[in-house]
Amino acid sequence: MKLSVEICGVKFGNPVIAASGTCGFGREYNELYDISTVGGVSTKGLTLEPRSGNPVPRIAEGKSVILNAVGLQNPGVEEFIKNDLAWLRSKTRVVANVAGRTLEDYEGICARLDGLVDMIELNISCPNVRAGGMALGIKPENVEEVTRLCKGALAKTPLVVKLSPNVESIAVNAQAAEKGGADCISLINTLTGMVIDIERRRPVLANNTGGVSGAGIMPVALRMVYEAAHAVSIPVIGMGGITCGKDVVAFMMAGARAVQVGTANFTDAYAIPRIVRETEEWLSAHGISDVNEIVNTLRLN
Amino acid sequence: MKELLATVKENRQIAEGIMAITLALPESVGKIKGGQFANLSVGDSAFPLKRPLGVCSVNGNDVTLCYQLKGDGTRKIAQAEAGDKLSVLLPLGNGFDLGNAKKVAVIGGGVGVFPLAAVVEEYAGKVQFYSYIGFRGRQYACLTEVFGNVGELTVVTDDGSLGAKGNAVQAFADDLGKISPDLIISCGPPVMLRALRSALKDNGVTAKCLVSLEERMGCGIGACLVCACKKSDGRNARVCKDGPVFDINEVEL
Ligand SMILES: Cc1cc2nc3c(=O)[nH]c(=O)nc-3n(C[C@H](O)[C@H](O)[C@H](O)COP(=O)(O)OP(=O)(O)OC[C@H]3O[C@@H](n4cnc5c(N)ncnc54)[C@H](O)[C@@H]3O)c2cc1C
Ligand SMILES: Cc1cc2nc3c(=O)[nH]c(=O)nc-3n(C[C@H](O)[C@H](O)[C@H](O)COP(=O)(O)O)c2cc1C
Ligand code: FES
Numbered sequence: 001m002k003l004s005v006e007i008c009g010v011k012f013g014n015p016v017i018a019a020s021g022t023c024g025f026g027r028e029y030n031e032l033y034d035i036s037t038v039g040g041v042s043t044k045g046l047t048l049e050p051r052s053g054n055p056v057p058r059i060a061e062g063k064s065v066i067l068n069a070v071g072l073q074n075p076g077v078e079e080f081i082k083n084d085l086a087w088l089r090s091k092t093r094v095v096a097n098v099a100g101r102t103l104e105d106y107e108g109i110c111a112r113l114d115g116l117v118d119m120i121e122l123n124i125s126c127p128n129v130r131a132g133g134m135a136l137g138i139k140p141e142n143v144e145e146v147t148r149l150c151k152g153a154l155a156k157t158p159l160v161v162k163l164s165p166n167v168e169s170i171a172v173n174a175q176a177a178e179k180g181g182a183d184c185i186s187l188i189n190t191l192t193g194m195v196i197d198i199e200r201r202r203p204v205l206a207n208n209t210g211g212v213s214g215a216g217i218m219p220v221a222l223r224m225v226y227e228a229a230h231a232v233s234i235p236v237i238g239m240g241g242i243t244c245g246k247d248v249v250a251f252m253m254a255g256a257r258a259v260q261v262g263t264a265n266f267t268d269a270y271a272i273p274r275i276v277r278e279t280e281e282w283l284s285a286h287g288i289s290d291v292n293e294i295v296n297t298l299r300l301n
Numbered sequence: 302m303k304e305l306l307a308t309v310k311e312n313r314q315i316a317e318g319i320m321a322i323t324l325a326l327p328e329s330v331g332k333i334k335g336g337q338f339a340n341l342s343v344g345d346s347a348f349p350l351k352r353p354l355g356v357c358s359v360n361g362n363d364v365t366l367c368y369q370l371k372g373d374g375t376r377k378i379a380q381a382e383a384g385d386k387l388s389v390l391l392p393l394g395n396g397f398d399l400g401n402a403k404k405v406a407v408i409g410g411g412v413g414v415f416p417l418a419a420v421v422e423e424y425a426g427k428v429q430f431y432s433y434i435g436f437r438g439r440q441y442a443c444l445t446e447v448f449g450n451v452g453e454l455t456v457v458t459d460d461g462s463l464g465a466k467g468n469a470v471q472a473f474a475d476d477l478g479k480i481s482p483d484l485i486i487s488c489g490p491p492v493m494l495r496a497l498r499s500a501l502k503d504n505g506v507t508a509k510c511l512v513s514l515e516e517r518m519g520c521g522i523g524a525c526l527v528c529a530c531k532k533s534d535g536r537n538a539r540v541c542k543d544g545p546v547f548d549i550n551e552v553e554l
Contacts, residue, residue, distance in 0.1 A: 024524035269304040
């Protein structure tokens, strides 16, 4: 059985990558299982300077979904490079998820990580000065601009642009990333939502709103991955609500070359190794010997 | 630390709105320290998050967690019957380390008594315990015998329906002259922990005080940074991994 996939020249042992923000830098899950069994790890969103994040509560639950508003707490890119990068690279593929407050922040962090990681994934769903405090990921012209700038700062490492679903047209934003020079796109980041504690008449999250993820968002994610994959010719990494091997198969059929798994790690600490196993089982049960064969095989009604 | 599919052995009410669930683990998870906790699955995919519950007692591969019926998740867990399977991730967090302490004051309020019960059982006979346990009223009182068996116990209630009327921190402060503990351990609502910190300061108590904090959690193992608390040096700590037990002077309450 061939489970390995190649994206922008980077070879992943299998198509299941840990989603940014849910697996830290891999060390904690490595206490539960050998983290080298995951296709790759997308790191917690890194910034040039350390960030302490939002007030608590930072997490809430809806039906089959969760909401988070961690607010990019991270030790800063230098601490990551010093303490975690070599270890994580010795285990698996490293996708550095990066964010910034200004365009220069994005450019700077890309330049700093160029050649040090396997891929760089731009998180453009966080508030940015350039977009007047809105996310850069909303307007296609902002998506293209930040992508072009980051691509210009990168000589060696392929650039993944992670698309926000909170937009008018996912296809148009996917094309904007491609035009800006993205080597790959990933989607979806979280949908914006709210949970209310009706007894207190207050939102549960200290931040009032947060990003919705988990099983309940999968149909939306799948539709968006399908639309984006058919709007661009660069590879697509799909995510949003994956909990089992069959979900991976659906995302790959919709056009994803690899997937990421986030919230499912909280529900089942062994989710990723289980999902890899289940994907392999589905493929063998269907007489398929190479996972790449199912990519983009969806036929519309 | 492992995530295991445990079999429910028993799930029964022990006080009004308080349940005790005993889980048979299919294999050993190693030593579980008092103050460590388990992340228990609700057993329904509509609830993606596990519920953090302090380990209350351990007997071989059987683990008992006591929980208050609070929201939809704990109510759903309360419906689990003997023979049902629930996924559980444990043991999590650091737990209470009593070091070389010989005289330990235990201050617990409400659901905070459950993790403390595991601590006094773990150190029974090795340490002299003075426990001050508070409940809202008699109907909510539980596990008092565990504390009574290992040392001196003072039970108080908000309404005076069991023991004296008052709160656990006040009862402890009233006794300070008599017991002079070399360690204080506590678990309970934030208001109680803040009152305890003031009481220690007001009475010039210099003995070390360890408290267990609560925060909403995602992963439970230190990876997602959802469960942040502030240390007094301004840095963040993770309640699930660096805690839940901290020195009372080391964290903002
Ligand atoms: C380390 C630790 C140990 C705990 N030990 C115990 C114990 O032994 N017995 C006990 O009764 N309770 C304990 N709690 C609190 C317990 O986790 C919550 O009461 C429980 O999660 C509520 O779930 P729910 O679905 O009924 O409530 P809901 O309000 O419906 O839950 C919604 C979400 O918020 C979370 N949540 C709500 N309240 C809390 C809280 N106080 N702390 C953490 N998460 C919360 C839930 O886990 C869930 O993810 C502990 C909490 C922590 C952090
Ligand atoms: C607690 C938490 C933290 C997250 N942090 C980040 C982040 O730092 N950067 C980012 O691009 N996405 C972040 N995400 C979004 C996920 O990477 C992913 O896009 C989303 O959760 C959808 O996938 P899922 O349904 O499998 O969780 C975070 C998600 C969660 C639940
Ligand atoms: S719950 Fe994930 S770090 Fe504590």
